[in-house]
Amino acid sequence: MAKDYFQDITPPGDFEPARTPSPRPIVPDPGPVHDDLTEDNDTIPASEANPVRIRVDDATQPTRPSESPNRGIRNISAPLRPRSRIGADMREAPPVMSGLPPRPRRRVSRVWIWAAAIVGLLVVIGLFLFAFRATTVTVTPKSETITLTGPGENFTAYPAATAASSTLTYTVQTSDLDDSEVVPSTGTTTAPAAKASGNITVINNYSASSIDLVKNTRFQTQGGLIFRTPNDIVIPGKTAAGPGQVQVTVIADATGDQYNIGPTARFTVPGLQSNASEYANVYAKSTASMSGGSSGGDAPGIAPAALSAAIAEVDARLASKARDAAVAQESASTFVLPDLMQITYQSEPNTTEAGGVRIHESAHIVTPLFPAGAFAQTVAQTAIGYADTATLTLVPGSGFSAQMATSSTAVVGTDPIEFSLSGVAQLVWTIDTGAIASALAGRDQGAFQTVINSFEGIQEAHARIEPFWKSTFPANASDIKITVTAPASAQ
DSSP states (O other), rough: OOOOGGGGOOOSSSSOOOOOOOOOOOOOOOOOGGGGGGGGTTTOOHHHHHOOOGGGGOOOOOOOOOOOOOOOOOOOOOOOOOOOOGGGGGGGGOOOOOOTTOOOOOOHHHHHHHHHHHHHHHHHHHHHHHOOOEEEEEEOOEEEEEEEEEEEEEEEEETTTTTTTTTTTEEEEEEEEEEEEEOOOOOEEOOOOOOEEEEEEEEEOOOOOOOEOOOTTTTEEEEEEEEEEEEEEEOOOOOOTEEEEEEEEEEEEEEEEOOOOOOSSSSOGGGGGGGGGHHEEEEEESOOOOOOOOOOOOEEOOOOOHHHHHHHHHHHHHHHHHHHHHHHHSSSSEEEOOOHHHEEEEEEEEEEEETTEEEEEEEEEEEEEEEEHHHHHHHHHHHHHOOOOOOOOEEEOOTTTEEOOOOOOOBBBTTTEEEEEEEEEEEOOOOOHHHHHHHHOOBGGHHHHHHHHTTTTTEEEEEOOOSSTTOOOOSSSSGGGEEOOOOOOOO
């Protein structure tokens, strides 16, 4: 048998030092290879079918099966080679640079595009609003502070219905208020029986001639309660302006609290039933309640001192309410002096409550009202000798008050009233904004100061013409906005 010489060619010894494999390029794993995609029924050696691989970032090569220590010509195997693939897997893999992450794709954010669009829109809107603002003129009126000395420097006002021309006039505003307070009771007391009373307005819508009604004429409610007049009355005749009417006091026909009725829309006059037309057109009405009616008998008692204190407290609250109501009447055309109000207090029947007695008080208020412009003119003439015809207003300042100097017998609303003023006040010239706008319409801005100087009551003025590139005021006066700023207030 021939001897195989190649079989015996082996290095001496059983150990051979490991050889360092030459570096190989790192190729990404193309994925599993399907058996049905091989060509010519090639088979893949087991050593190539599933090579052991380590992650690319570990910088290692695919490892091959361990080499046998017994090396020989028969143990030499062919080198590994990449296998061809058919289909989508035949695409060439992109080169991978060891140790560098893939470069991200650069994208343009839409947020900046929207932000730029919004900013641009806001700029356009701002320019539009700025360019088309209204032309404005700001005016500060003239003013003068005066000190009023009180009694000794009196003013006189006359009822508007009878006043002569060139005099200070006044009208009146009447109102009625009521309030109550509970007073603790102390034992019982015997109250006398009393008749209710109140005011009614008697109306003559029957004839142009006045109608006389004698004392004790009856006025009857729809429920049959009778009230009588304590005196003769005369009802004026009707006119083109309306029915004649007069206000009178009536007293209940009998005692008892059932006569304490509320406002009543219609009282008939039974004595006129013989004339159906006169009976239908001569009647009365009331706008306030009847009060004071009582049947007498035992009632809770009240200590006199506690009663007086409670009445004083209720009347003080009524006076405060009346003053607030008077101030509320003031306007640009009406000037009010709350100190000149006349208040008439009336004690109404008490009512019993658990633990005490509720006292009731009412107040009838008459408040003089003055024309604001004429009042300021009169004060200016008296205080500083001002004789011009410019319209003024008076603004009360520190310590401003009024004192009635008229005799207590004078009736506010019917008689002239005399009063004095004390404290600090400010006279302010009234600005005719419409006249200023008309005078400036269509004028060049250079004429502004000349126009303003033609108005006596202006202390200073400033103008802003819009749009800013124009140099003339709008031709239409309504397009010029006049703003009046108040002068510094009087101290």
